[in-house]
Amino acid sequence: MTNIIEATHLRKTYGDTVAVADVSLTVQKGEIFGIVGPNGAGKTTAVESIMGLRKPDSGTVSVLGLDPQTQAQELRQRLGIQLQEASLPDYMKVWEALDLFASFYKQTVPWEPLLAQWGLSEKRNTRFKNLSGGQKQRLFIALALLNDPEVIFLDELTTGLDPQTRRATWDVVRAIRDQGKTVILVTHFMDEAEELADRIAVIDQGKVAALDTPRVLIQGLQAGSTVRFTGRNGFDAALLKGVEGVTAVTQQAQQIIVKGDGPLLARVAAALSQHDIVPADLRVEQADLEDVFLALTGREIRS
Amino acid sequence: MQALTKMTWVEMKLKLREPVGTFFTLVFPLLLLFLFGGIYGNDPSPFLGGRGSVDNSVPGYIAMIIGTTGMIGLPIALSVYREQGILRRFRAAPITPALVLGSQVAVNLIISLVGIASLVIAGIFVYGLVLPEAPVGAFLAVVISGLSFLSIGFVLASLTPTSTAAQAVGMALFFPMMFLSGAALPQQVLPEKLVAFSQYLPLTHVVNLLQDLWYGDGWNGTALLVLLGMMVVATAVSIRTFRWE
Structure with a gap:
């Protein structure tokens, strides 16, 4: 080059x-x-x-x-x-x-x-x-x-x-x-x-x-990724805590938010299907450049 | 060269699309001609050294066109270009300050010549204005004076921070000069002290240079030297102080 x-x-x-x-x-x-x-x-x-x-x-x-x-x-x-x-x-x-x-x-x-x-x-x-x-x-x-x-x-x-x-x-x-x-x-x-x-x-x-x-x-952020889905009533967050790579599971109303590293989506999906839970809206959120900027400078770009 | 021609041509069109900007070059001198021509006519008068009022005034009106273009028109136009970021855009292309300045000189000189020509033609047909004794000399004098005052205009544009400031400074310098130099009023109406003082004003030398060539007194060496000297110094200064933004 x-x-x-x-x-x-x-x-x-x-x-x-x-x-x-x-x-x-x-x-x-x-x-x-x-x-x-x-x-x-x-x-x-x-x-x-x-x-x-x-x-x-x-x-x-x-x-x-x-x-x-x-x-x-x-x-x-x-x-x-x-x-x-x-x-x-x-x-x-x-x-x-x-x-x-x-x-x-x-x-x-x-x-x-x-x-x-x-x-x-x-x-x-x-x-x-x-x-x-x-x-x-x-x-x-x-x-x-x-x-x-x-x-x-x-x-x-x-x-x-x-x-x-x-x-x-x-x-x-x-x-x-x-x-x-x-x-x-x-x-x-x-x-x-x-x-x-x-x-x-x-x-x-x-x-x-x-x-x-x-x-x-x-x-390089090593921010890991976030998986979200809607849990049914009575969903037990504990069943995801043991899954490999998962670092945190939180629940906001019916939204389940799973944070972790590695191929998180696949592991979470596998764990859920073992318990016959198949959420329709399972999705992964990746870090983007905005997060990179935030991590580099400690500030939001549009401050 | 092609760029200079094109730039001059476009600038010419822009000037004509904004007619207010050329009022003092193209219209105002004609208004003065018809106003004072209408009042005093053009019969020989002993007060004006045996010349008619129109014959006595036209070289001064020409000087006024040259002065107003150089000291007001050009500095405002150039500082507006700088203020609005137009020069900034030009600069990103492979052009030199010489192209910008050269096209401004060309277009302002051409418009001045058009204003002068319409003034002289109207004078001849309406009031029987006498033609210059030295027509080629008078034309050269117009060009030299024009270049000299345009170079002052570049200096004003470079040294004033904004277009408003350029306008204020240009007017403050030009208008007293216009009345004292014999450009707008014959110096015969001024007290002697003011006439003596007016020898320090550049525009007086334009009036003197043009009048002498017009009435058959040949080249006024002092006036020519002053104007040429001013042109050399102001050009040198404006090249050093030119700012794109």
């Missing part, structure tokens, strides 16, 4: 505020690399230092073998960038934006199909200020794909999109990756990162708190 991005010990401060304390990461060719963390964790500053929009106080960055500070123009020809808090002139029409940005690049894909792909064909003559939030966001995504980039940075991609467009956008992100492109996905939505990212860096307070595949991160 080739490293597309290598960042080591990035640090960026604004006066007394440390936006990025110490971030090192490598991104490999063809992966979707998620950068997650709460708002204000330093994700955007770190990523904007990597793309060369900000100059880190210290640390080194190389993207596609280029220095984002000294070879910015050359590098940006090959990057697709969708930024937070960016805008276009109020009176600029959708087609004019695409046509104008196309003139900045040596190589571009035709923009009409991009408009169609992002559901903006009917808006081609609409002024930027008259677009909805979601339409603006889709226009920015189309602009980021205009130069057929090798590396695409998507910062809070689905913020402002409705749930349906959000799902469709996820499919497009996967499709971009499947074309062999590298995607850096910055998000505070843990479900989005878990769904899309091949590897994830969890950023908290300007540092990388963890970096691995979502699977490894979740397994």
